[in-house]
Amino acid sequence: MKTTQKLLILFVLVLSVSAFTIKPSQGYKIGDVATDFKLENIDGTMVSLSDFEDAKGFIITFTCNTCPYAIAYEDRVEALNKKYASKGYPVIAIMPNNTTIKPGDNMEAMQKRAKEKGFTFPYLIDAEQDIYPQYGATKTPHIYVLQKTKKGNIVKYIGAIDDNFQDANAVKTKYVEDAVNALLQGNEIKVKETKAIGCSIKA
Template identity: 70%
Template sequence: MKKVIKFISGGLLILLVSAFTVTKTLNNGYKIGDVAEDFSLKNIDGKMVSMADYKNAKGFIITFTCNTCPYAVMYEDRIIELNKKYAPKGYPVIAIMPNNVAVKPGDALPEMKKRAEEKGFNFPYLLDEKQSVYPKFGATKTPHMFVLGKTNKGNVVKYIGAIDDNYKDPSAVTTKFVEAAVDALLKGNPVPETETKAIGCSIKV
């Protein structure tokens, strides 16, 4: 009987530890209101890019994306449109490729450059080569969106999640989460919906 109790207690302890670990993992990364650290990552043209380079920016639309995820591919045109619409207003898009290229060779820098040229990317497409940036943001999917607002404290996280509510069909979208967030910030209003669930492929480590 004592052995059974010990076994149950041990099993319960393992479950509790596992639950804590999962919770801890889910809670990693920036939260709404956190100040995002700057980064310096290699662009497809070989130059290093950081948020500090954008002296006149009012904020940023950061997307973690890649070549090989079908969800990311479906959103490429919409990301191009986001930059076309909001970069002139002070909210440029910065795209970051977070995958381990040893696992996904189709996401290596030469392939990133090829894809950007094919699609006509109008924003920097950076490689998180050491996979050190995406964990700070808490990105888990491609695509995973973060809207930052520039303040006296730094670049504050204002929105985290999906681009909109329909990845399959742009014409069926009813809510454009990123656009709503940026529009609100441009007007000096609170972001209407600060967090949504990112839909996409898991980041490959």
């Protein structure tokens, strides 16, 4: 067999194996079980979803200090936590950016911002940038509503907080609120996925 033929066969075999072993990470889809994590909070503690024994689910928010979209939504994220944490759906905020590229998103800056805004929810740093790719988050903010079940934390909604980042008073559809309300009432979520509007996550 000629050397070129051997190389061609080897190349095809490598591609065939790769097709089964190397899968591009596109993140969670509706109905997937979200893997737990352990990330550092602004108070120095390590936080996992399993820490919230009484939770019925979670509002996972990938956000940061420096993105204008994320800043525009800060008060609304805080309002979500105040409205739903007591009902079993707390907000868990995760800062996914590479802090070398975005030093304004480092832990010290996160602590300062949380204090200024009076955040009542955990604000975690994805320091190794391992978690946001698992979820498939691409923007800040990017929201994932999870429902706790015997099978695990099931992804029930993915996307934007609402339909107007520029003006909270002009919002017509509150996607996250509608999703959580449906889960609390035992109803099907009508809009399960929307396009996240925000800044791209800096890797």
